[in-house]
Amino acid sequence: MQILLKKATIVETNSKHHLKKRDVLIEKGIIKKIAASIPSEGSVKEITLPNLHISCGWFDSSVSFGEPGFEERETITNGLKTAALSGFTNVLINTNTKPVPDNKGAIRFLNSFNGTSGVTLHPIGSLTHQANGEDLAELFDMSSEGAISFYDYKQPIANPNLLKIALQYTSSFKGIVQSFPHEKSIAPHGIVNENVNSTLLGLKGIPALAESLQVARDLYILEYTGGKLHIPTISTAESVALIKEAKKKGLNITCSVAVTNLALTDDALESYDTNFKLLPPLRTKTDVKALLKGLNEGTIDAVTSDHNPIDIEHKKIEFDHATYGSIGLESCFGALNSATHLETAISALTRYAIFGLESPSIAEGAAANITLFDPDIDWKFTEDSIVSTSKNSALLGERLKGKAYGIINGKKLTLN
Structure with missing residues (x-):
């Protein structure tokens, strides 16, 4: 044709x-x-x-579809259709499924959907067996089958030695480890950003410290081990500063930000709408300003929709009990383009190279x-x-x- x-x-x-x-x-x-x-x-x-x-096809590094296990939230087939109509030609698929993709058979299953739509699907493999945070999964085997990186979706790596071993091991085959920036023990019961709004609304807070502590720890480990580390969906001004300094040192570090953390602040929580219950949480205007500056300067490498469909039974309930997450594919470009310049938006949506993929070109x-x-x-x-x-x-x-x-x-x- x-x-x-x-x-x-x-x-x-x-x-x-x-x-x-x-x-x-x-x-x-x-x-x-x-x-x-x-x-x-x-x-x-x-x-x-x-x-x-027109631009090079957009690339989203954090997309969840539910299947297998949570097809009521989203099937892969409909998810790929959504991505295509939203302008995305390539998506990385997260590991929040049941079972989690922690072996080469699971990666092969995900890859079987390639060719069924106009969107190329790239699987992420679970970093640990059953995403339990204890034992490394079959990383090399999954890489050989086509896993792009390794990540227990939204689950921080609590054990620093596990991150150390993962970075050292994946260095042998140029694997990419993702580490979610959240230190749970700082805010074990927090559900929104710790700020004036959380106090006024009576919601338990997650301080910015919970993120910056984890980022700082991970960067120290990366400096010791070498390897390639990606920190997904940062949300605070301090994280931007820490990663900027790490890049100056020459560490092999990349990061992304969810478009919701560029478009919204925790002021939105006044409505108690559970659609605003996100992880990382919506932060302050100061954080948004720092994130946008980090994006414009190149400290933040990519913007993701962080698309995470959640069924109504887990969203239309009390705020404390609602599941984290928001869909984002359909609104990603419009929100990002509203927040920054067009060239910056397109660049942030076409950063294939940070995951070792060949960058397309209109030539x-x-x-x-x-x-x-x-x-x-x-x-x-x-x-x-x-x-x-x-x-x-x-x-x-x-x-x-x-x-x-x-x-x-x-x-x-x-x-x-």
Whole structure:
């Protein structure tokens, strides 16, 4: 199939076509020609959309779909459809399933979904057996089967020696360890950010200290062991400062931030809406400002939707008992583009290299891995905008700037 994108503004900072309107011809999944004007000939499928912009396909490093074990929250098939319609061509799948993917058979099962949609799925393997935090899982075997990194989703590595051994072991095959930045013992019963709002609302707090202590510990261990460490979804100003200093030392460290921690603060908790019960928790305006600065400066490597569907039975209950999590794929770009500049947003959504994946490019001869979007449309995010099975979004009712039209990934075209 031939696809012709007409009058598309290309957003790719290292390209000679950056911010220029171009026609792009794609043939059999390969970008054949980029020019100011390309005539439409034969059976080509011509795509003309209002204010069409294109970039390299967006990449999300933290996505949960539920299956296997929690299909009532989201199936992989519907999750991949949601990702495609939200502009994502590649997603890393988290380990919060039942059973957890702690062996090569589980990784093979996840990889079996590749080719069924326009989205490429990359499995994350559990760091420990059954995600119990005690014994390392079959890391090398899972890596050989295609696991991109190793992570017990939202479970901090309590034992520092376990992190040390994991970093040393994975160094032998260039594996990537993820360590969730949360020291549980500092706030064993906390559920929201420790601040004025938590006191006024009578909700037990999680201090910023719980995050910075874990980050500082992990960075000391990384400096000792070497290896590659990724810290997912940081949320505090202190974490940004610690990671910035570690990068100056030359440590092989990367980090991400959830888009909700850039778009919202703990002021949202006034409604007691359980959609705002997130981990890491929503923090203060000071933290949001530091996170945005860290993103603009390059200290924060990537932004994730941290998409985590939760069924209504576990969300529509008392705040103390509700499950953490928010869906985020459908609203991710609009929220991020509202919070920062377009080029920064696109860069933060295309950081393949931090997980050892080849970065795509919009260039003649390259494989088509493209997101189509309008960066200027102003719209309100409502339940009607949600493709996910679960509807637990912290951004419901928010006005967003920018929306995806869909994706082209290889020979597959998906459009809203």
